[in-house]
Amino acid sequence: QKEVEQDPGPLSVPEGAIVSLNCTYSNSAFQYFMWYRQYSRKGPELLMYTYSSGNKEDGRFTAQVDKSSKYISLFIRDSQPSDSATYLCAMRSRSGGYQKVTFGTGTKLQVIP
């Protein structure tokens, strides 16, 4: 079993739709959770960063963490064609000085005008 599972998609939605992207994980030591957006042939861009259960909102983006279920989500409201990209979840533990980040495989999202 992979430490982080993420549906690769592709996920196609019409413009304006609410998008839900999800990851599950198995390592209970993970304490910090990130979502990155990666456009084709570009480096990942940090979207959201959280370390507590619950919701964190930033503009059209909401990150949700449920540590009891080992499940994280990213919601995108009023999706735009410019949101078309691959979304990577990432997480790491807190302990130690060397904190390796584990990434999901990414979900490819296409927002259709």
Place this chain on the structure above:
Amino acid sequence: GAVVSQHPSRVICKSGTSVKIECRSLDFQATTMFWYRQFPKKSLMLMATSNEGSKATYEQGVEKDKFLINHASLTLSTLTVTSAHPEDSSFYICSARGWQLTETQYFGPGTRLLVL
């Protein structure tokens, strides 16, 4: 803030040559830099972690003599692919993290390497 640059953005080289990729943190001091490799439709694969002034820590299966990493300053790390072969062709991405352990990584734009 938290901008990371990479140079070059793409490079084509002949088999057997060496290629150096630079990663710079432009507006913060990066105590730790990471080098990743990404294959098409695959997740990021961590190659090595480097802390300023010390030797890099390589992940299992990554040849340290093939992928030389130098982190000489708080704003610059380099990855040198020595004696490159076609199977080294890939997308190489660096990331950097500041001194606070709770800070996350910020990624560079990546370097596409094609070895002929």
